[in-house]
Amino acid sequence: MTGRPAPAGLPPSLRVWLGLIAVLAALVIVVLGVLYAGHSEPGRVDARIWAAVDGVGPPWRQVALATDFLGEPVGAATLVVATVTGCLLLRRPRAAVLVVAGVGMTVGTTTLLKHLVGRTIHGGYLSYPSGHTAFFTALALMVALLATGRLCLGRTAGTLLVLATALVAGAAMGWAQVALGAHYPTDVLGGWCTALAVIPATAWLVDRMADWLVDRMAGAGRRQRR
Template sequence: MRGATPAVLPPPLRAWLGLIAVLGALTAFAVGVLYAGHSLPGAVDARLQPSPEGVPPSWRRAALAVDFLGEPAGAAALVAAVAAVCLLLRRPRAAVLALAGTGLTVAATKLIKPLAGRTINGEHLSYPSGHTAFLTALALVVALLAAGRPGLGRAAGTSLVLAAALVAGAAMGWAQVALGAHYPSDALGGWCTALAVTPTTAWLIDRTAGRRP
C-alpha cells in the first residue's frame, strides 16, 4: 500500500502559520489604507530611504542582482528550479505550491496596486512590492519543505519559516528601496502579502489533495 503524500503545510505549524497569515493580511490592508493615493514617502519611509545621492556603485550592482530574481526571467528560473527539486524529493504538493503560491502572491499584489493607488517615480504603482512578495513567497515554499522533515518541532519549524521569510523579504525589500523602485512601506506590504497568501495556498493544496481518493 502506498504511503500518503506528505502535507506541504506541516500539521504542527498550521495554527501558528494560520495566525501569521491573518496578521499579515491585516497589516497589508492597514498599511495600504494608510498610504492609499499617496505619491510621497511617509515619515518612516523618509528615514529609511537612501540619500539623494543614492547608494554606492558596488551596492547598486548588488541591488540589481537581487532585483533580477524578481524579474520574469529570474523568477521563472527560480520557480522552475524549486519545483524540480520538490519533484526529485517526491514532494508533489510542494512543487504545486512553488507554482501556485508564488503565482497567487504576485497576482494579489497586482490586484491590490490599483486599489491602493500609491505611486512612485511619476505614475508607477508601488504598493505593495511584487518583487518582495515573490521572493518571500518562494522562501516560504522552501522553508515549508524543510520544516516538514520528521523530528522538527513546532517551535523550530515556525522559527525556520519566519526566518526564511524575513531574510528573503529584507534582501529584496532593500534592493527595491536602494534602486528607488519602491518605498520601504511598499516592501513591508509585499512581505505581508506573501505571509498571508502562501500559507493559505498551502492549506488549500493539502485540503484539496486530501479529498482525492
C-alpha cells in the same frame, strides 16, 4: 488505495501559528493600504529610511541589481523552475504544486492590491505592495515549509525556520528595492506581509484539494474491485 500519505505542504504542527501570523499580516496589509491609498509621496518613516538606503554606490548597487533580477520575469521564472524541479527530484509533487500555486496567488494578490490601493512612485508606477518582495519571500517560505517537513521539525523549530527564512529573503529583496529607488520602505513591508498572508492559506488549500483527490481516487478503486 494503500501506502503512505503524501507529505502535507503545510506541516500540521505549523498550521495554528502560521494561520495566526497570516491573519496579523493581512491586517498590516489593510492598515498600510488605507494609510497610503492614492499617495504619490513617501511617508515620514519612508523618507527617513529612504534617505539612509537610497542611491547606494558600487559594489552594493551591483548587488542590489542582481537581487532585483531575481524578481524580474526571467529571474523569477528561473527560480520557480529550479524549485519545482528540486521538489520533483525529492519526490514531493505536492510541494511542486504549492510552488506554482503559491507564486501565482502571490503575484495575483499583489497585482490586485496595487490597483486597489493606487499608491504610485516615479510619476505613476503602482508601488504598493512590492511584488518583488512578495514573490521572493513567498518562494523562500515554500522552500522553508518543504525543509520543515523533510527534517520533521517540531512546532517551535519549524516556525522559527520559516519565519527566519522569510525575514532574510524579505530583507534582502526589500533592501534592493529601496536602494534602487523602486519602492518605498512601506511598500516592501506590504509585500513581505502579502507573502506571509497568502502562502499559508494557499498551502492549506493545496493540501485540502490533494486530500480530496486522493479520497476520490481511493473510492473509485474500491468500487472497481467490487
